[in-house]
Amino acid sequence: MTWMPMAAVGAALFVFVLVGLRARTAGDSLDDYLTARGSQGATTLGLSFVASGLGAWILFVPPEIGAFVGPLALAGYAVGAALPFLVLAWCAPALRRRLPAGRSLTDYAGQRFGPAVRGWVLLLSLLYMLCFLAAELTAIGSVVALLTGGAGRWAVLAVAVTTLAYTAWGGLRASLATDRWQAWLLLALLALVAAWLLGQPGAPAAAPGAPAGAPLPVALSVAATLVIAVTVANLFHQGYWQRIWAATDERALHRAAWLGALGSAAAVALVGTLGIVAAQRGLPLGSPPVPLFALVQPAPTFIVAGVLVLAVALVASSVDTLQNAIASLLVTQRAGATLAGARWATVLLMVPVVAIAWQGLSVLRLFLVADLLCATAAVPLLLGLWRRTPRHAALVGMAAGLLGAVLPDAWAAGSLWQGLVAATFPANVPTLAPFAGALVGSTAATLTLAWLAPLHAADAAR
Known part of the structure; x- marks a missing residue:
């Protein structure tokens, strides 16, 4: 592996830090740190939804679904990626009107249903987001190991420290600013990498050794499962709920949610299609299967560098959102929370998560x-x-x-x-x-x- 991919990754992380630190809140308001209330337009929020929702998981799961189950299940996955934002477009304006000074889904749960439901929703949100955070950092280590042949621990630590450098200091505004850059970067890289990979000559469909698609009933079952699982889980993503109060108005929020839905669905569908292509070309998909990387590994260095930067942008955009979201959820559960407390919560929660990610353990179950x-x-x-x-x-x-x-x-x-x-x-x-x-x-x-x-x-x- 040459120096080029590593240099590209380092440059991308450096830019993310600069953008995030420049966007830090000017005052000492805890509310602005957690919600950036009423400050964001439709485009920024929409790109943030795309960047926050798309993690490194799209490099692994949609290609595998496409390769082994087929286009129908992949379509279900794409719909599942879009639906949380459409639900948000429907219910978030009502929630904003109900709780104009709200900060989290737990605020709504407690105000509407009482402390027992509030506590249960808090536990569900924390469990889901901590799993998401650990999975994303584990994934970047796996990507680096797959593409460079080296240990991925340095990448786990680099992404964790880089994102902490701006989220702990700048709060939600820093996450939103970097999300905008990361969204454009990952969409551009995804399009360029996909165009290059799809343009390469390969074996025709039904090449020897290509996985047979799943039967129609199985594909329908997988599609329905993915739609339900992805949609309901993302409704407990505190990062999305923070952003409903960051919107300037309900119209901006509605447009942003639709932009997030369309961008996320298109990205999942495109990456999943690469998995189908890898299967059709009869490439060795690995064990466990990684169809996308079967296409990428023989590619030139500049494509490998592009995929590495793409992975870093995907992970950083979801990790910084989750860092800020989890800290926000924790500090808003007690009266008298301070800005310093929110910053320390952001830093401290990463210690066990990085420790888990360093072990390379699967948190899928x-x-x-x-x-x-x-x-x-x-x-x-x-x-x-x-x-x-x-x-x-x-x-x-x-x-x-x-x-x-x-x-x-x-x-x-x-x-x-x-x-x-x-x-x-x-x-x-x-x-x-x-x-x-x-x-x-x-x-x-x-x-x-x-x-x-x-x-x-x-x-x-x-």
């Missing part, structure tokens, strides 16, 4: 469990925007979602224990039954209680 728990709670929370929903409906609905996540596989196996085991995804593969059961159970219970509740009682619970 924990990630899937976190996604499933989010599926039990997403609909009851959103139904809180309906005035008929009583306060107790959310807790009952979430409990019903937990039961629904277990029952389908328990019924099929004739054993409650087997249902519990299936809901922990022992094969590290998402399956439809637990997610569908969680969604149906939580929705049915919450709607039933809402319809049975007297209207005046529901209004009193608002």
